Amino acid sequence: APNANITSVRGSTAIVILFPNHIQGIVKSIWNLANREDIRVVNMSMGTIFNVHRITSAINYFDTEGKIFGSAAGTSFEEIKRLLGVIYPANLSKTIAVTGIENREETNFEFVAGETAHVGEAVDFCVENSAASSEATARMMGMFALLWSFNPDLTRTQCYDIMVQASHFYELQG
Numbered sequence: 001a002p003n004a005n006i007t008s009v010r011g012s013t014a015i016v017i018l019f020p021n022h023i024q025g026i027v028k029s030i031w032n033l034a035n036r037e038d039i040r041v042v043n044m045s046m047g048t049i050f051n052v053h054r055i056t057s058a059i060n061y062f063d064t065e066g067k068i069f070g071s072a073a074g075t076s077f078e079e080i081k082r083l084l085g086v087i088y089p090a091n092l093s094k095t096i097a098v099t100g101i102e103n104r105e106e107t108n109f110e111f112v113a114g115e116t117a118h119v120g121e122a123v124d125f126c127v128e129n130s131a132a133s134s135e136a137t138a139r140m141m142g143m144f145a146l147l148w149s150f151n152p153d154l155t156r157t158q159c160y161d162i163m164v165q166a167s168h169f170y171e172l173q174g
Contacts, residue, residue: 004039004149014133017048017088023055030058034065040148043141044095045072045134049089055089063094066156070141072133073099073123090133095124096144096160097123098137100130112167124160135161 012022026046033039036075042062062069073082074087091096101112112126127136140163145161154162 002149003152004145006145007033007039009033012046015046017046017052017055020172023052023073027054027058030055030062031091031139032066034062035056039066041070041141041145043138044072044089045137046073047072047089048088050089056092059089059092059094068094068141068156069095069161070098070137070145071095072095072137075099075123090123096125096140098125098127098140099133100136101128123134125163
């Protein structure tokens with residue numbers, strides 16, 4: 001992507017957030033990325049069933065900087081989707097929750113906006129031809145980064161609106 005700065009940060013050794021050292025690494029990573037002017041999009045492919053106040057605070061701060069925080073919804077597996085719905089932190093209002101859905105037809109990697117995951121909780125985007133929510137989140141956040149790389153003057157809201165308008169779901173429902 002032109003004008004894109006891709007950085008990889010590992011805030012934890014696990015994809016399931018369980019221990020204080022996981023939380024500490026994740027919070028430090030989010031705060032550091034929020035304070036970098038060259039970072040505008042984050043892809044997080046880890047989560048838990050518990051809300052963690054320190055992580056929520058870091059994500060809220062990231063959002064106040066006008067950046068996009070994407071998180072894997074954990075809903076690619078029907079058992080998790082049925083029992084838990086969208087997992088934390090994807091279930092926060094300041095995150096973009098993403099999941100993968102099975103390929104129902106040849107879609108050329110289209111994405112879909114707004115699938116209800118569980119008891120009214122919705123993911124923001126679903127990426128077809130993605131086997132899991134972690135993979136789909138990386139693809140979706142890559143699309144946001146690509147969009148911003150072509151037009152860095154767009155706001156977070158404008159980027160989100162463009163992605164919704166470009167989604168397969170929007171075309172079918174619009």
